[in-house]
Amino acid sequence: MIRNIAIVGFGLAGASAARSLRGQGYDGRIHLFGEEPVLAYDRPSLSKSVLAGVAAEPPPLLDAGWYTAAGVDVHSGERVQQINPAQRRLLLPSGASLSYDRLLLATGARARTLSLPGATLDGVLTLRDQADSSNLRGRLGPGVSLSIVGGGLIGCEVATTARKAGAEVRILESADELLLRVLGRRVGAWCRERLEALGVVVQRNTRISAFEGKGGRVRAVAFADGERVTADVVLVSIGAEPDTALAQDAGLTCARGVPVDATGLSACPDLFVAGDAACWPLRDGGQRSLETYLNSQAQAATAAAAMLGRAEPSPQVPRAWTEIAGHRIQTIGDFDGPGDWLLRGDAEHGSPLLMLRVQSDAVAAALSVDATKDFATVTRLVEARTRVTLPELRDPAFNLRDFLRARPAAGAS
Numbered sequence: 001m002i003r004n005i006a007i008v009g010f011g012l013a014g015a016s017a018a019r020s021l022r023g024q025g026y027d028g029r030i031h032l033f034g035e036e037p038v039l040a041y042d043r044p045s046l047s048k049s050v051l052a053g054v055a056a057e058p059p060p061l062l063d064a065g066w067y068t069a070a071g072v073d074v075h076s077g078e079r080v081q082q083i084n085p086a087q088r089r090l091l092l093p094s095g096a097s098l099s100y101d102r103l104l105l106a107t108g109a110r111a112r113t114l115s116l117p118g119a120t121l122d123g124v125l126t127l128r129d130q131a132d133s134s135n136l137r138g139r140l141g142p143g144v145s146l147s148i149v150g151g152g153l154i155g156c157e158v159a160t161t162a163r164k165a166g167a168e169v170r171i172l173e174s175a176d177e178l179l180l181r182v183l184g185r186r187v188g189a190w191c192r193e194r195l196e197a198l199g200v201v202v203q204r205n206t207r208i209s210a211f212e213g214k215g216g217r218v219r220a221v222a223f224a225d226g227e228r229v230t231a232d233v234v235l236v237s238i239g240a241e242p243d244t245a246l247a248q249d250a251g252l253t254c255a256r257g258v259p260v261d262a263t264g265l266s267a268c269p270d271l272f273v274a275g276d277a278a279c280w281p282l283r284d285g286g287q288r289s290l291e292t293y294l295n296s297q298a299q300a301a302t303a304a305a306a307m308l309g310r311a312e313p314s315p316q317v318p319r320a321w322t323e324i325a326g327h328r329i330q331t332i333g334d335f336d337g338p339g340d341w342l343l344r345g346d347a348e349h350g351s352p353l354l355m356l357r358v359q360s361d362a363v364a365a366a367l368s369v370d371a372t373k374d375f376a377t378v379t380r381l382v383e384a385r386t387r388v389t390l391p392e393l394r395d396p397a398f399n400l401r402d403f404l405r406a407r408p409a410a411g412a413s
């Protein structure tokens with residue numbers, strides 16, 4: 001009988017799993033451990049509203065009263081030191097240990113850093129948690145020069161926010177376009193143009209060799225070709241690494257993330273993993289850490305059910321959103337898969353726009369720029385693998401919503 005569930009990591013996946021366990025009627029103990037000294041909060045706001053100063057703090061994912069009412073033992077500010085899956089025990093910072101029947105690792109990811117000369121200078125920052133966001137926000141302001149190393153999602157979001165705060169913003173990207181990996185070349189180029197229109201300077205194909213400082217503070221970024229640009233603040237935004245430290249230490253083989261099956265179960269019985277830390281199977285093949293909000297939430301619910309013996313495998317379809325230069329961009333599925341790409345909408349101006357990857361008469365992936373309602377419909381097409389052909393989708397008179405009401409899912413036919 002399961003009476004003791006421990007959750008390590010009090011972010012989105014940890015809090016979602018706790019809520020899901022109670023939602024499914026589990027009335028045993030839940031111990032929720034979080035290294036950060038706060039309740040789980042909305043991490044995406046750290047590069048958006050919180051960084052902009054619109055909100056003083058990130059919104060909590062659940063009210064403090066929920067944890068009390070649900071009888072969850074919250075241990076904020078406690079970093080679990082070690083796990084012992086064989087004995088089903090956790091080692092706590094106090095030196096005490098705690099036994100469990102089931103364990104969920106929801107330790108998330110850590111911002112990747114650059115090991116270059118000057119990387120430890122004051123003002124060379126990363127952005128992952130609330131403390132990082134407050135630190136960056138405190139340094140931004142009119143006239144401050146911010147160099148962002150990495151033109152991915154978080155880099156472009158911060159560029160948008162920092163420009164609004166009056167900072168002089170420069171993105172330094174090693175590839176020949178922004179956002180290539182996550183949004184593809186066409187949308188990447190479109191976002192760059194929007195950011196440039198906001199006054200962001202974008203330098204592509206850059207090779208950074210060092211951060212230069214004076215009196216311990218960063219003053220410039222130096223390039224391999226001898227060029228340099230001045231910078232009061234540098235944000236290194238080059239992606240994240242799933243936090244697998246506890247799992248690795250316990251002897252689990254990890255790649256980028258802890259490998260799990262489609263219910264979140266790792267190679268150790270009774271040890272589940274969800275969220276950014278998990279290397280989770282994908283519906284369309286392969287397995288990886290997805291590092292998105294919606295996937296983390298879905299994985300947490302699946303793992304919670306599996307911990308209670310109600311395993312329902314849920315291979316994931318990647319799903320993400322971002323806000324860049326005032327535009328909401330949403331994605332589902334993988335961009336580099338096979339098939340044909342199709343544009344619906346105002347391709348000339350880029351917004352509203354829907355891009356669909358059609359493979360074997362089904363939409364395998366989609367990207368929306370400001371086409372929120374259509375994207376919701378397309379999401380259902382992708383999830384249900386609804387049978388639909390290229391000529392149908394190409395027809396401007398073709399109404400996605402009507403179509404979805406009338407057609408069965410491809411998997412079901």
Ligand SMILES: Cc1cc2nc3c(=O)[nH]c(=O)nc-3n(C[C@H](O)[C@H](O)[C@H](O)COP(=O)(O)OP(=O)(O)OC[C@H]3O[C@@H](n4cnc5c(N)ncnc54)[C@H](O)[C@@H]3O)c2cc1C
Nearest residue numbers: 009011012013035043044079080107108275276291292293
């Ligand atoms: C700035 C920013 C903006 C983002 N914006 C978006 C967005 O717009 N759209 C989107 O889809 N996704 C976005 N994401 C990604 C999204 O926030 C993550 O996918 C999601 O938070 C992952 O949830 P998680 O619970 O797995 O990890 P996290 O939210 O990182 O939580 C993990 C928690 O575990 C704690 N922890 C780690 N080790 C231990 C330990 N040993 N003991 C105790 N606690 C521990 C960590 O301190 C952390 O608090 C963004 C991420 C960042 C950083």
